[in-house]
Amino acid sequence: MDVARLVELNAAYARAIDNEKFEQWPELFADPCLYKVTTAENVAKGMEAGIMYADSRGMLQDRVSALRKANIYERQRYRHIVGLPAVLGHENGAANVETPFLIVRIMGDGTMTLFATGCYHDKVATDGAGTLKFAERIVVCDGGRFDTLVAIPL
Amino acid sequence: MDVARLVELNAAYARAIDNEKFEQWPELFADPCLYKVTTAENVAKGMEAGIMYADSRGMLQDRVSALRKANIYERQRYRHIVGLPAVLGHENGAANVETPFLIVRIMGDGTMTLFATGCYHDKVATDGAGTLKFAERIVVCDGGRFDTLVAIPL
């Protein structure tokens, strides 16, 4: 799989979230799909449960709707710095890709905090139109402390 | 526009600043040009005014001269981590590009702070010699608190 296209897909993912165009986010996934947020600790322990889970584009859209309606008590935005995708292999027409990330959270008063780091574990495949989509994106966070603020997709 | 060349241009930009080769920085711009530092909040409100502004290579050079002469009360350096450029389209021979960034500030005693995150909104075009230059670089910072320390270009 062409790394340049993976880079484009990852850039579109980060831009959708960081520019608060959340409605574009589910469009980057296949349908059905798997989206899960978990921690390196959970993965190491073989725990399946994650912090967040969706297995269809509809579930991702529901999540965005909830986010739009929610009264988030404090205004916040994210900034993703996404590293370079490493293609580890191919299976059933999908590429297995790992991509490191770092997310900064910016509060309404301009305060920035290093919010999360980790690695995306992806299965990426082309859809019928030849567009790359995430068949699977497992967000494996390095740290293990997440509060209710994980309302915005990671 | 070739992403590899955009990556090179961005790498040269970050190296000029982070290695304190400030005199190389204006050379990366077209002349005339537009260089502006602003915040996401200002952009959202449609406010034109920014924290910093220059519309020619001469103005950029003046800025570097001022920086060299200034008595910065505390020694500091930057480290840019620049994400991947997303080419959004082309207009009048220039590419519209958005590139996320994160800047760490390192003080003389080795203290590091997450100084700024944001997105470069660029118009990039080739000059007469076929070299890529920034016809426009709007530095849109996520946070909104900048003090006088914004003496070094972002």
Add this chain to the structure above:
Amino acid sequence: MDVARLVELNAAYARAIDNEKFEQWPELFADPCLYKVTTAENVAKGMEAGIMYADSRGMLQDRVSALRKANIYERQRYRHIVGLPAVLGHENGAANVETPFLIVRIMGDGTMTLFATGCYHDKVATDGAGTLKFAERIVVCDGGRFDTLVAIPL
């Protein structure tokens, strides 16, 4: 030298460390090689001495063994965010490359800190099998405060 291959080499380097597959790390170097950790301040002063030094794959392997046996008093992991490699030139069949980095340290309780930023100064060459290896990797850290926790390679 092909930037895509340099990107792959850097991704493999970061993954070896961040996924705690330390045994893979020496394999990314030529033998003999030069691996050194130093600071921008030391480099500016022309000081040769660094925080860490190895000139063969065996020395790198020893270091990994020591790390595996060590009782690190507090569990920790790293997350590398590696920027884009800038190829500065070629000499004796090796490419001179500079690549910025940012390292986040994640402690056992999930606490994240911005641990180090800097620039890798590399000489990269192909070995007999055509694989890219680090003939030299000088890790030039921006900050100057390193404690005994620099047990994990940077």
